[in-house]
């Protein structure tokens with residue numbers, strides 16, 4: 001598990017500022033959803049936490065330590081993307097094992113770990129298949145497996161369900177939450193889908209134009225939106 005604290009976090013691309021000094025503290029084991037319209041800076045924020053995007057100003061702390069200068073692989077967090085980022089030409093087992101490519105485990109220990117993860121995700125019978133033979137939901141599970149296999153302290157999800165059809169999306173929401181509870185891992189989940197945010201989050205962070213407008217539980221946001229934007233976005237009556 002991990003706490004994630006971001007302080008006065010800024011991202012500039014050239015002369016354009018896309019994240020304007022945001023502050024956010026995420027507790028151990030919390031499931032936090034960043035929600036907001038396309039282009040508001042959700043992915044950029046997540047990528048700065050993951051170390052995939054350089055920070056222009058401010059700090060990211062994981063478990064109390066500033067990680068600004070740390071490589072992604074040294075942050076002990078795993079990212080799951082919308083486009084799965086899995087390799088179509090190698091087996092499911094090898095796709096999951098790819099998450100361990102820098103680890104010191106022996107070959108048989110790696111295999112054991114891959115099998116454990118596959119079992120948790122219901123992928124055991126698919127280990128020797130290639131992703132091209134899998135459904136969208138199964139592929140997304142492989143991507144989660146790759147992230148899980150290193151036993152990260154936190155998961156960062158960037159719109160992982162956007163490419164799935166409605167029914168599967170609902171099912172995967174439940175699966176991801178179940179996994180989150182089982183593993184006790186801190187999760188930051190990005191979406192532009194209000195329903196996803198309302199149904200999955202312990203706390204929702206509403207973003208707009210690179211700023212945080214409001215942070216609260218789904219109920220708090222529903223009952224007390226700070227402004228019309230949040231109200232409309234979250235779908236409450238005020």
Ligand code: ADP
Nearest residue numbers: 013018036037038039040041042043044045190
């Ligand atoms: P979201 O994930 O909320 O849709 P992003 O974080 O992807 O938003 O993008 C926030 C803003 O930053 C957008 O205006 C986007 O065009 C801009 N942006 C993102 N990545 C880059 C980049 N590599 N270079 C320039 N601008 C970028």
Ligand code: MG
Nearest residue numbers: 039042043044
């Ligand atoms: Mg995005």
